[in-house]
Amino acid sequence: MTLEWKYPNSSNWSVVVTIGCLILVIFVVFLGFFCIFRKTKCRFKKIGDDIYDICCKTKDINESRIKLNEMRIVLIGKTGTGKSATANKIAGKDLFYSTANALNSTKKCERKEFNRFDKKFVLVDTPGMCHNSISTKKLTTEIAKCIEMTAPGPHAFLLVVNVGRFTKEDQETVNYFVDRFGKDFSKYLIVVFTRMDDLDNENTTLKEHVKKARNELKRILLLCEGRYVGFNNNLKGEENNGQVQSLLEKIDSIIKTNNNKCYTNKMYKEAEKALKIQQNSNGPITLSEKIESHPLIS
Numbered sequence: 001m002t003l004e005w006k007y008p009n010s011s012n013w014s015v016v017v018t019i020g021c022l023i024l025v026i027f028v029v030f031l032g033f034f035c036i037f038r039k040t041k042c043r044f045k046k047i048g049d050d051i052y053d054i055c056c057k058t059k060d061i062n063e064s065r066i067k068l069n070e071m072r073i074v075l076i077g078k079t080g081t082g083k084s085a086t087a088n089k090i091a092g093k094d095l096f097y098s099t100a101n102a103l104n105s106t107k108k109c110e111r112k113e114f115n116r117f118d119k120k121f122v123l124v125d126t127p128g129m130c131h132n133s134i135s136t137k138k139l140t141t142e143i144a145k146c147i148e149m150t151a152p153g154p155h156a157f158l159l160v161v162n163v164g165r166f167t168k169e170d171q172e173t174v175n176y177f178v179d180r181f182g183k184d185f186s187k188y189l190i191v192v193f194t195r196m197d198d199l200d201n202e203n204t205t206l207k208e209h210v211k212k213a214r215n216e217l218k219r220i221l222l223l224c225e226g227r228y229v230g231f232n233n234n235l236k237g238e239e240n241n242g243q244v245q246s247l248l249e250k251i252d253s254i255i256k257t258n259n260n261k262c263y264t265n266k267m268y269k270e271a272e273k274a275l276k277i278q279q280n281s282n283g284p285i286t287l288s289e290k291i292e293s294h295p296l297i298s
């Protein structure tokens with residue numbers, strides 16, 4: 001049997017043309033649907049992208065709002081002055097270990113987060129200077145961590161001193177921090193006087209105490225533009241809330257003055273570099289010595 005091509009007759013032609021037209025219509029319809037689908041998909045994608053953008057922006061705004069409502073604080077000072085006790089008073093609960101026993105005192109930087117007075121707090125308690133069982137080198141390594149622990153950096157440094165006599169050790173402690181944290185340190189500094197109960201027992205106010213203070217202490221208060229508060233770490237409840245609120249007002253004013261900018265790791269690195277240069281050369285004196293000999297302060 002042989003297969004033979006037969007030229008289509010007129011009726012067959014109409015079938016071929018109809019099938020051809022049908023294929024063409026199907027193709028055009030398919031193409032049309034494809035284009036509409038693509039366009040819709042693009043439009044959906046755009047709507048999706050817009051929603052994503054809005055979500056991201058809202059997330060950023062929320063994050064910056066959280067950051068704006070956040071207070072990051074580092075407590076520094078000589079050992080036993082009441083840093084951990086003050087940190088607990090700020091938190092309104094015992095988060096840090098505070099003790100009269102020097103052997104059990106704070107040995108490492110400790111970071112705690114909590115919410116209070118409609119704010120988020122990040123508090124870092126540091127080991128005290130002039131510690132018998134920790135070398136200054138070890139303390140320096142440890143204390144340097146407080147900047148990263150409060151990343152992007154603290155809004156305030158609370159230098160905790162007690163209302164007792166301001167000793168040579170206290171002075172050396174301040175000098176240490178001035179040199180370590182550099183020229184920007186004073187912009188973030190607040191002095192917290194603990195043991196206000198001792199002053200109450202002597203019927204003295206903090207203002208009077210400061211007035212009668214030694215020049216070394218007055219220099220520090222000048223350095224931080226008179227930002228100081230008193231704390232009685234035995235107070236509880238509303239009375240404690242009052243002293244914490246006074247401190248928070250001071251921190252708020254620092255944040256405003258510093259245009260919301262916190263102390264940064266970059267500032268710390270610059271201070272570290274400057275201190276190394278000063279230590280390696282016999283020339284310029286350290287920042288703390290410069291401050292001590294400043295005409296405004298001395």
Ligand SMILES: Nc1nc2c(ncn2[C@@H]2O[C@H](COP(=O)(O)OP(=O)(O)OP(=O)(O)O)[C@@H](O)[C@H]2O)c(=O)[nH]1
Nearest residue numbers: 080081082083084085098099100105106128195233
């Ligand atoms: N009376 C009185 N005692 C206080 C006050 N503040 C702290 N203390 C006491 O001082 C002692 C030392 O307090 P801490 O908070 O452990 O001191 P610190 O500065 O953290 O000490 P380090 O961890 O060694 O650096 C504790 O027995 C506290 O109860 C205060 O305002 N009044």
Ligand SMILES: [Mg+2]
Nearest residue numbers: 083084105106
């Ligand atoms: Mg402590």
